[in-house]
Amino acid sequence: MTKELTARLEIGSTIVRHAIDYFHDNGFVQLMPVMLGKSTDPLGPDPGSSILKTPEVEYLGAKFYTMNSMILHKQLAVRELPKLFILSPNIRLERAERRETKRHLFEFTQLDFEMARAKKDDVMKLVEVFMSYLSGALKGDDTARAAFRALGKEPFEFKPPFKVYTTHELEERYGGDWEAEASKAHDQPFWALCHKREFYEKEDEAHPGHYLNYDLIYPMGYGEALSGGEREFEYGRLAERMGADKLSMDVYRAYLDEAKKGLVASAGAGFGIERLTRFMTQAEHVGDVQMFRRVPGEQVVM
């Protein structure tokens, strides 16, 4: 193993520690992850687009899926715990070509959080304060300081508030494939609002065809940092949105049964620990921050 990888692992370790501290300090309850779920999100109306399959496991007569994301579980849990987070390992069996993006892995961990009754501005604010907190915490952490010194780098200084754009503005300026170009053109993270995507992300009732979701994009070409949104939570709306997306219902059956009993308004987000570590350490590939590399299309040691 190279000295660089050791330093990156040490920095990743301190990032997780301080991230967890921040969410605990802000009144979030940490839940343990689910790895096999009766529902998961196959990620988008066309799961074939980048993910080859969602593995299924039969156990005692029931069918489970390995988790692409805990988003649907968060929506159930937030009915009872108004502020929660999970260090959630996700399996996403990406096509081999995704290795080229330098930011996709077929296994990674995201810090996934959800807040009952929150609006998008609440989440965006919380994330900005977290980023700023993290810069300070890493500077004050002996392990992180030594590891950054070994890499010959400084921890990135996040300076919120971050710029806010709609995807419509970004498309107009940078074209349909705006993420890479826009990321290169910035030296601080920025928000991209209003993505037309998953059924559970809330449509803006005042502006149909617009969505109350948000991504945070790292600067300097590192691309997506975080993704989240306010949630659709009324059964009728969920069924309507799922129908419009022509989703196969099997994987959502357990979720819809719970949605019928009632969900609550919430908003949240998730950010990948490995992507954050890659950004902070300016690693070439997100796989360069993993002890056990999980890069699509690459040979795996163990």
Add this chain to the structure above:
Amino acid sequence: MTKELTARLEIGSTIVRHAIDYFHDNGFVQLMPVMLGKSTDPLGPDPGSSILKTPEVEYLGAKFYTMNSMILHKQLAVRELPKLFILSPNIRLERAERRETKRHLFEFTQLDFEMARAKKDDVMKLVEVFMSYLSGALKGDDTARAAFRALGKEPFEFKPPFKVYTTHELEERYGGDWEAEASKAHDQPFWALCHKREFYEKEDEAHPGHYLNYDLIYPMGYGEALSGGEREFEYGRLAERMGADKLSMDVYRAYLDEAKKGLVASAGAGFGIERLTRFMTQAEHVGDVQMFRRVPGEQVVM
């Protein structure tokens, strides 16, 4: 959801926080978990005994197993990171009858740690200091204090050093099935040394047929808390032990390839977060501390 479950989840959350702090404070690097591995431990020479199967996942022409445990990965990682830990989600598809033990789950999270060049006494000492630290940390934690008050309970006061027995002594006193009886007969945790079990747990060279491993057992009938050992790390010894256990080699191929390149002497252990939370909150069943219950043979909501 009951108020009791909310309180237990809050206590579980603070336990994780303080556990992570303890390991960071003691110089351990936190790694992110692996969920799909080319090798995992099917748990014992007779995997049919309590675990129905270890699910397999094909991905881009390679075969992966869902992780029963990260023990083999820890042994690889400790070559480079002399003190490491992982909050490791494990899938163990236990037979339905295991629900009755009240302490088995088919998904749970263990805090799994490993130390290069450590001996069993080093690990036992670290665990005792951790337990004692945890009692104090929970008493000083506002969230935990409020949650214990809501349950009408006090956090258990760990008072190390804990008593130490060999399994031979325990068998003599309580019979072959000593764990439940011995656990009921104690009011503090105790150590049980020298278990004849997995091939990677080091045999005592001075006393063949004896093993340098250790379990910590909770008192008052709660049973096993933690399991660990010094490791076999020489390729020849590993092959010999595996041969004696008549293990099928397929699941160990990737591990053995690495072992051939060289492993290092180490010792470590893993303890289940849910079992620790169950013990601290005196819950009837370990499933009673999970937001998403994963009890063998029970219907799963999602």
